Amino acid sequence: MRGRRNSIPVVALSVFMALLLTVVPLPPLLDWVRPSFALLVVIFWSTACPDRYGTWFGWAVGLLLDVLRATPLGTHALAFAVAGYAANQLAARMKVYPTPQQLMVVALLAGVVVVVMRTVGNLTDTTTASLGVALLPVLPTALLWPWALAFLDRLRRVFHVS
Amino acid sequence: MGKALFAEEPDSGYRLLAAGLLAALLVFVDTRLDWLQPVRAALSWATEPVIGLADLPRQAVVAIDDAFTLRSTLAEDNARLRQENLVLKRHVQRLASMTAENARLRELLDSSALLDSSVSVAEIIGFDPDPSRMEVVVNKGAEAGLFVGQPVLDAEGILGQVLTVGSGQSRVILVTDRRHGVPIEISRNGVRGIVVGGGRSGMLNLQYMPVSADLREGDTLVSSGLGGVFPRGYPVATVVRIERIPGDTFMTVTAQPAAAVGRSRQVLLLFIKPSVASAPAPEAAP
Numbered sequence: 001m002r003g004r005r006n007s008i009p010v011v012a013l014s015v016f017m018a019l020l021l022t023v024v025p026l027p028p029l030l031d032w033v034r035p036s037f038a039l040l041v042v043i044f045w046s047t048a049c050p051d052r053y054g055t056w057f058g059w060a061v062g063l064l065l066d067v068l069r070a071t072p073l074g075t076h077a078l079a080f081a082v083a084g085y086a087a088n089q090l091a092a093r094m095k096v097y098p099t100p101q102q103l104m105v106v107a108l109l110a111g112v113v114v115v116v117m118r119t120v121g122n123l124t125d126t127t128t129a130s131l132g133v134a135l136l137p138v139l140p141t142a143l144l145w146p147w148a149l150a151f152l153d154r155l156r157r158v159f160h161v162s
Numbered sequence: 163m164g165k166a167l168f169a170e171e172p173d174s175g176y177r178l179l180a181a182g183l184l185a186a187l188l189v190f191v192d193t194r195l196d197w198l199q200p201v202r203a204a205l206s207w208a209t210e211p212v213i214g215l216a217d218l219p220r221q222a223v224v225a226i227d228d229a230f231t232l233r234s235t236l237a238e239d240n241a242r243l244r245q246e247n248l249v250l251k252r253h254v255q256r257l258a259s260m261t262a263e264n265a266r267l268r269e270l271l272d273s274s275a276l277l278d279s280s281v282s283v284a285e286i287i288g289f290d291p292d293p294s295r296m297e298v299v300v301n302k303g304a305e306a307g308l309f310v311g312q313p314v315l316d317a318e319g320i321l322g323q324v325l326t327v328g329s330g331q332s333r334v335i336l337v338t339d340r341r342h343g344v345p346i347e348i349s350r351n352g353v354r355g356i357v358v359g360g361g362r363s364g365m366l367n368l369q370y371m372p373v374s375a376d377l378r379e380g381d382t383l384v385s386s387g388l389g390g391v392f393p394r395g396y397p398v399a400t401v402v403r404i405e406r407i408p409g410d411t412f413m414t415v416t417a418q419p420a421a422a423v424g425r426s427r428q429v430l431l432l433f434i435k436p437s438v439a440s441a442p443a444p445e446a447a448p
Contacts, residue, residue: 019209023291024216031293054173059181063188068209069290070297070326070333073198074188081181088173124193128340129294 007052010159014041014152015061019068032133035141038065039110040148042080046087047094048156058084071117072124079116083109099146107142114138199326203304206328213299213331217287279393279434281315282306286427287331293362296339298322300429303330311391313432319397319420320344320385321429337398338364338423346398347386351376354386357399357417364423366399368415373406375413383417393434 018037026034042061045053062080066073086109087094094102114134121127156162192198284306288299302308304327312324314334322336335342338359346368347354353375357366371377381401387394399417406413 016212019212020216023213023288025220025289026291028293031291034291050172055177055181059185062185064205064208067202067205068212069292072189073192073202074185077188078182078185081178081185085173085178085181091172120189124189126193128292133294 007049007161010155010161011045011053011057014045014155015064017041018061019064022065023068033136033140035137035144036110036113037144037148038062038076039080039083039113039141040106040145041152042084043087043106043109043145044148044152046084047091048153049161050088050091053084054088055081055085058082058087072120072126075117075120075124075126078120079113082116083113086112102149103142103145106145107138110138110141111135199310202326203328206303206331210328210331213288214301279432281430281432284332284429284431286334286429290333294340296336296342296359296361296423297325298334298336300332300334300431301330302431303328303332305329306431307433308332308431313392313396313434315396315430315432316421316426316428317430318422318426319399320392321421321423321426323391324431334429336423337366337419337421343369344392344398345386345388346383348377349382349384350378353377354388355383357383360416364419365402366417366419368399368401368417370412371415373410373413377401377404377413377415379404382420393432 015038018041021037022034038061042053042058045057058080059077061084062075062077063073065071065076065080069076090105094105097105114131114137118127118131118134188198282302284300284302286298287301290297290299300314308324308327310324310327314321314323320337322334322339322342325333325335336359337344337357338361340359340361343356343358344366345354346357353371355368355371357368360367368377368383379401382397383399383401385392385394385396385398397420399419401415402418403416404413405415
């Protein structure tokens with residue numbers, strides 16, 4: 001029960017850090033491959049605590065991203081809700097998957113997010129980058145997963161979130 | 163929830179359906195109507211600290227730099243600025259008499275009076291991380307009276323316009339964004355056109371200019387005042403390259419923005435009362 005009480009501030013902190021990393025200035029070339037930190041956070045909490053975090057958690061993080069990036073409200077929300085739902089469904093498997101397989105799942109989800117956002121962008125005529133460029137951050141996002149997992153898991157343990 | 167084993171029940175598909183429908187509704191309302199501006203403003207209390215915090219390292223560097231500037235450097239700067247000030251004051255003297263003359267001539271022509279405008283200075287505190295979108299965040303918002311579609315300038319020319327307004331921050335789309343267009347005229351002969359952003363290249367493209375149009379490299383393009391967003395007569399760009407391809411209807415014209423896009427940190431927000439109440443046409447679709 002103790003874990004329950006601590007859960008929300010810790011999750012909020014991780015989301016805040018992810019949003020910060022989303023906008024922190026990087027050298028212009030790295031901007032093309034900036035990993036989707038917010039997606040990693042959504043996948044982590046949706047797999048670590050699937051009874052509380054999942055679809056709506058992804059939706060809420062996505063909505064914050066929509067405000068932060070000034071995309072049409074709901075674009076990130078829709079994509080991240082799908083990712084949160086999928087991660088939530090895969091939670092039990094992700095815990096036993098070896099790392100390479102986890103990377104593949106994360107890459108797949110990152111790709112799904114890009115495609116969903118792009119579909120929305122095309123429907124609303126707000127697309128700015130070509131699909132190839134939009135897909136560039138998928139691989140870095142997946143490759144960052146082991147470190148994100150290690151860091152967030154440590155955060156989770158330190159604050160006794162279960 | 164309290165069951166020991168398999169306490170974790172995955173989300174049902176209905177939950178995803180509900181979230182998806184709500185998101186789709188938001189997208190629809192946000193792109194077709196402007197009802198959600200208050201929602202965006204309300205949610206910006208959570209995101210504004212993020213952008214402010216991301217800018218802290220730069221502010222710290224500036225502060226340290228200021229603190230350790232040598233006295234002699236300051237004295238040099240001071241002397242240079244005094245000179246610059248003197249030169250500018252002389253320009254202002256001439257400007258005052260010319261403004262008066264202009265007003266008299268306009269009266270003779272029975273033309274509308276000059277626009278009354280004032281400016282407010284803001285600082286750029288963030289850039290959009292998406293390289294295909296040329297947008298910046300400035301540190302003033304609705305509290306300072308900013309509004310959507312407000313012209314943004316720097317010392318050299320037109321920089322862009324306000325895209326969204328939060329309580330203490332606003333987002334500005336730059337003239338170099340591919341989605342942004344400025345109605346212009348060639349200052350030499352008054353020929354009108356539209357310049358559209360060239361994206362990451364940092365250049366602008368003058369569109370739909372017939373091959374027969376009187377245009378030379380080095381021509382200055384100033385805002386024409388059409389479209390009702392930018393007031394007339396502010397520098398927008400200088401033509402740097404013209405390609406006339408035989409057989410084509412239009413020429414390919416590349417222009418260098420007058421504003422120091424990507425270099426200026428201080429921007430001017432123009433408050434202006436438009437003379438002609440026209441329908442808002444903030445962005446000319448390319």
